[in-house]
Amino acid sequence: MDQAQALARLDEERSAALQLLATLTRDFTGIIDASADSNADDEHDPEGSTIAFERSQVSALIEQAERRLAEIDAARTRIDEGTYGRCEVCGEAIADGRLEARPVARTCVTHASGGNS
Known part of the structure; x- marks a missing residue:
């Protein structure tokens, strides 16, 4: 794979990762906003554990998308340095x-x- 192909592929990957990150961030904000209107007592609220689980799951997906962006940026750096x-x-x-x-x-x-x- 030549440098131009690699850059094009990494740009596609970066764009997709940024879109995913934006969607996940909106979802996370929505979960936080929804939980602000609910009973904050997760232990006794039957929906509490679901909200906490969803928040944790989306948070983990956000971290994964951020790591993906970092990997893409590191690959672009390797291209610039000639080590890709x-x-x-x-x-x-x-x-x-x-x-x-x-x-x-x-x-x-x-x-x-x-x-x-």
Whole structure:
């Protein structure tokens, strides 16, 4: 995968991650707003545990989307530094198929699966 293809793919991934993050943030705000109007006693409120679960679940998804953005930004930095597409462990080229499937990949298949070679 050449640099132009990698940048285009990372830009697509970044755009999708930003859209997801915006949606999740709206959902989280909606959950918080809804819980402000409800009984704050989760222990005795039959809906309390559901609201707390939803808030926790959306919060975890937000953190995951933020980590994804950080991975994408790190991959773009590797492109700028000329190290994109090289395994961070062995320095060998990462297979194009792996980069197509996972454009933020930092390691070759062998090292991603815990291999020592």
